[in-house]
Amino acid sequence: MTLTLWYALTGVALLVVGVYGLVSRVHVLRQIMAVNIVGAGVFLVLVAGAHRRPSGAIDPVPHAMVLTGIVVAVSATAVALAFARRLRADADERTDGAAREDEARAG
Amino acid sequence: MARRERTRPVPADAPWIVWTVVLPLLAAPVAFVLGRRGLAPFAAASSLGVAASVAALAWQVAAQGVQRHRLGGWGAPLGIELHADGLSVLMLVMTAVTGVVVSLHAHGTFGLGGHETREPSGRARFWPLWLFLWGGLNAVFLSADLFNLFVSLELVTLSAVALVALAATRVAVAAALQYLLAAMLGSLLYLLGVALVYATEGTLSLDELARGAPHASVAPPALALLTIGLALKTALFPLHFWLPPAHANAPTPVSALLSGLVVKASFYVLWRLWFQAFPGVAPFEASMLLAVLGTGAIVWGSVQALQATRLKSLVAYSTVAQLGYLFLVFPLVGGPGGLAAWQACAVFAVSHAFAKAAFFMAAGNIRLAAGHDRIADLDGIGARLPRSFFAVGLASVALMGLPPSGTFVAKWMMMRAALESGQAWLMVVMLLGGLFSAGYCFRVLARAFTPPTDTPLQPVPGSLDAAALALAVIALATGLFVAPALDLLAIGAPDVAGLGQDGPR
């Protein structure tokens, strides 16, 4: 079991944990964290896949991909958190029936 | 991705392929900076500019065949390549036409303020996001390697999610969040697929992948992952939960863009993978599975549309249903008449985009005028909104796949391919889909014929009706002008016959 294979397996494990977390949790913050875990898992697999060049050197392309992936994941998480904050702000502001009425109308 | 401004000697005379991607991406930040001052002229100039570059590219492709361009001069496997063949140009044209008309409608809607958007400055926020979305879509249709597709898809998703949240109602924000989470999960799965592909193939470029067949044994699971990711982003039947709330609660022009264009982008990527990058990798059973899911989508979407109480959720579920049609093409492409089915699917996508966008805009106008869009209470209003209901009528003709719309011609070709490849059950599904769509469309149309009542109606600005009507007429006209579209599609079409799939046993 070479080292890279271990890295790949942990990546996949992280992925499964993340997906489970996303699917089972209802609270928004937990879902956002779960998605980040999935991201981390995928990036780990990407890095693990990079160890292949015959001359022993590390193949740079997956690393570039991981960097970009991290940038994308961070920006998406930022947007998600902004929405979560807006939802939280709305919830406080209209603790009365309006929120429920909104819910009903959306149905 | 910083873009270095260094043009290298490029085979074509002018790098229109670059401009179509770069122009909207550049215009977006400028629009954001301008804010409300002088936004209208700039917005008009930029959208016309992008449309012009798309037209030029289309002319170039038609004249000189497939266009290629290496960004920054770096070739594969590292560099980013842009690749424009018939299919991508058709998608670009679709995006441009729908985009321009819908942005006209959006300009009017967001200018009104009121319940659609809480802040009066909705227009100032719409344009930057829409230009980002447009740039992302152009990038998706033009990029030639898997990772670039990932990045463009992300760009599209983020701008789409932000556009949904423009509605600023609590429900819209919640829907946008769910949409974002689902889309992120989809892209990460897609990224995992890309990782596997790179790990085994060593390259990400679609052309090299195409030439690299036969693929290593690892390719199938990678393709499976890619397919699942993209299916989640295209809201294929069991994974469609995020689409209806997002599209129903977004502002009207945004739902038009989402239903018409955004869902098509991820399907386009799936299309490229199955028929260009990994031809023949997936056995016939896999494409049959997709077709079965497509059928499920048609049936389930239509049933929900028939039961929807609100007009916009009806149209949203109709999107879920109509997407099902696109997935019916997979088992057909392998068999005889596959090329016709492949072309038909493209024509269907284009015609559906126009029709769905028109339908959404008209539904929005009705909601604007009546103050609500509960279908049951629309009696009596129909007669007093002739242009909007006429647009709904024309759009539903296209959705039902009745002549003279493009969807009719597409259905005709797909049914014929289904018969020639001996899969008559697909034809039955298409007919069933047509009947279902007739069902839910006429639910709305019947309202137009009820005697007019005197409930107060808000005046709807002429430009909104005109936009909806224009796009509906274009949707119908595509039926009559299918021949030029088919010639365009022939440029760079994958040689479907050699797909290696052993077709239906």
Added chain:
Amino acid sequence: MNWTYWLPLLVVLTSLVPGVIIFALPEGRVVTRTVLNLTGAVLKIALVWLMMREVYAERNPEFRMPLVQDVDLLLRADALALLFVSLSAFLWLLTTIYAIAYLERSPNRGRFFGFFSICVSATVGIGLAGNLLTFVFFYELLTLSTYPLVVHRGTEASLQAGRVYLRYTIAGGALLLTGAVWLQAAVGPVLFDGGDTLARADLDAAPLVAIFVLLVAGLGVKAALVPLHSWLPVAMVAPAPVSALLHAVAVVKAGAFGIVRVVYDVYGIRLTDAIGVAGPLAVLASITILYGSVQALRQTDLKKRLAYSTVSQVSYITLGVTILGASATIGGIVHLVHQGLMKITLFFCAGNIAETLQVHRIDELDGMGARMPWTMAAFTIAAFGMMGVPPMAGFVTKWYLGLGALEASQPWVIGVLVGSTLLNAAYFLPILHRAWFRRPVTPFPVRRGRLETHWALLMPPLVTAAAALFAGLFASAPPSPLEWARLIAERAYE
């Protein structure tokens, strides 16, 4: 590419363009709308007359537009097409005049006349279709353009009728589309050329029969063959000009015309007979004839009775078409025109009576002859025509159908003719008796102007009644429908 190339397209456009313009017109612009309608109608008749001259000289004008890869939108005027198109054009002009007067004070007439014109261009398109795809193309367009006419009044009853109408016609359209696609997949582009394409392809019988059943089922919905007919009486809630044009010319005839096209030009009469579908179709048509008449007998509402009578009368065309032989063909084809003329007269009169005196039920018709003598005179002529009493047009059809039946040695057809005439008499004569030989129970409102009703309501039925009478009386004079039907039969059988 001389000027006749554009004729077929122009004929379709002469009603499509006014229709689209009318949609754009605001509701109030009555005069412009009327002018548009009438010029469109007159122009169409002129163009049809020009095409008749061309076709008579064996030069069939064609208009071709590429649509799908190997099939294109083909509008071709041959003898059979012109018979149907000339009927539609002539009756459209009359029905427009009638509708203008009939809907004088009712709301959203713009919408009505817009869809009315599109419906007629669809009918003309069906007539001129040169291949199966174009036929399906306009067939579906007809369904769409007639739905708004059926639900024009907007009452719950008409919406319900619209729903029923849609259920049938869209399902029928789907069946027709299936058959057409299957045939095209099996044989390639299907031209209306007397069945040569199918003869060359010599498929075995099983798929051919299946396709035939699909096509005829799809067309049978509009041709109101028995199991698929119940939308027709329900659609009677539409205003009179709609039920007049729909039941006499556009929808019902499109179905019957479609069956004629399928039997003669897609399959060819010999192949139809060879694969053994002609017999069962003839039986089905006969059942429809008798069933329609029996149902008509049981109706108390005048328009419902006329609707069921349409169900039975249209099947004469199908019956005539499925019997091998020149006379039966002539009988079937000429009935396309005769039934149109007679039935539209009946509906015009029913519309007049309903519009002027608000009388809808048959037992309220006592003494109508005294109050509205001219309308009832037209009704009587058309009713006797329907019963096949000479010298009206209906007799010519029954005479040729009977002769055809004898030539094809199927005497049972004469039995069907006699049976249905008996039933026709049973449901028409009481109406005539009430109108002419009974005194009104409650006196009718007295006549306002010099004429019994608005002149534009009175003139169309009289013209069509006269046409029905002359089509029978001068049946063998050159410009009559019978001569044109003979021309078609000769060309079909040479």
Added chain:
Amino acid sequence: MISDALTALPWIAAVSWPMLVAMGLASSRARGVALALAPWAALPALVLAVAAPAPADLPWLLLGARFELDDIGRVFLMFTATLWLSAGVYARQYLDGAPAAHRFFAFFLVAMAGNVGLIAAGDAVLFYTCFALMSFASYGVIVHTGDREALHAGRVYITLVIVGELLIFAGLLSWAGFTGGTRLIGWTATAAQIPGPLVTGLLLVGFGIKAGAVPLHVWLPLAHPVAPTPASAVLSGAMIKAGLLGWIRFLPLGEAASPDLAFWCMAGGLGAAFGGAVAGVLQDNPKVTLAYSSISQMGLMTVAIGAGLAAPEAWPLLLPAVVLYATHHALAKGALFLGAGIAQHPGRSAGARRAMTAGLVLPALAIAGAPFTSGALAKLALKDALPPVGGALALLLSIAAIGSTLLMVRFVSLALASGVGSRSGARAGMWIPWALLTTAGAVLALGPRGIAGLPEMAPSLEPGVIWSLSWPVAAGLVLYWTARRLWPRARSEPRVPPGDVLWVATRPFATFRVPVAGARTSPALPGAVMEPLARAWSELTSLEKGLTRWYTTGLALLLLLVALTMVVGR
């Protein structure tokens, strides 16, 4: 083109003139003029009969019409035109001042046009068209008074007419199919194309309805009393002869023998002759008695037709006899009907009464076949033509003569009785046409010479012949006289309602109403089916809510991933 238009002109004029006058009657402005012209509308037809122009072909009319008058046609047209003319003039006075006179004349004239047209028709389609025109128009004449009996009679009449039309239509079709054309006169049914028994049967029954052959005669006794007198005269005299003409034109008489049909035809004829006589005597309305007399006389002609069918070779001899008989019957019956009308208003002067009685007795004697009358000639001609077919027929004919004598005596007594109470005298206009008919009958009695189509006959004076003619009349008188003795009181006489057979047949169906309940067009699905469907439908919506939860999506995701990898991996 012009030449054949000219030849066609007289024909078209004769047929369409009455139609034009009828249309004039319809429009209120021209009604006065039309009413004046109406009585003389039959003149062009009379001129046509006398002039008998060359046959004319009108290819543009109907399906290629042809007018042609052969000898038989001319004779038929002559007596029909005379009858219509006299009835027209009579009606003008009879209905003078009546409210709906113009309606009566409109239908009267259209029926006349039809009658003239069918005689002059040279092709089957024109014949059938005019036949239909006449039948439907005479409905209007029958229901003219509009009271309950008239409507009942009208309903019976129109039903039988429709059935008759249809049978004739089917028969004509097959006939045209067999003879390969529609030429009427002089069609030679070549051996191969002789219409089969079915076709002949159809035509026989179809025309039998119009000719009042038993059992299809029921409409005649109902129609005559309700129709105005001139209408009944024409109905009995001319219109039922159309049925006879139909037989002569279409049946393969003289070409092919069809023994079984012949038998039924003769049996029907004899049944009519005797049944008609018996039922006629037991009536108390003079017109009904006359109706039954027509039925019995037509019965005799049916026997002759039956004989023609049985023995084709006898037909050349039988034909003139039948035509003569028809002519005699038309004139005499017409005179009797008009006489019955006048009898109701005999007027006060004794001279008028005596003239009226003489006028009634003379045609009655003719009908009974007394010597030196047209009836005698007709009966003799018939007897001579019949023997080769079967000796018994001649005897039966003379017995039938007894029956008609009985009928005539009954009619004269009823007619005279009917005029007792009334004061008003019949107008002059009514006497003249009646006189015209009686003189025409007398002229006929002198023996038709030189009229083609009629046998060359003269009143013979040999005692044997006179005795053979007069014994049935004498026997009839004696029989009536004894019957009068046995049942002096009129009430106890056994009553037979007019339309005997029909009355018996329709009694059980009297309550038969066409099920006119509102028909439910589309039977709604039974409730049991609809509820579960509705429930399933609403559950679908709640199912969707479940689907949109993340949890289920995740599950679906997993399942799909597994399925795809499994399938793709293979």
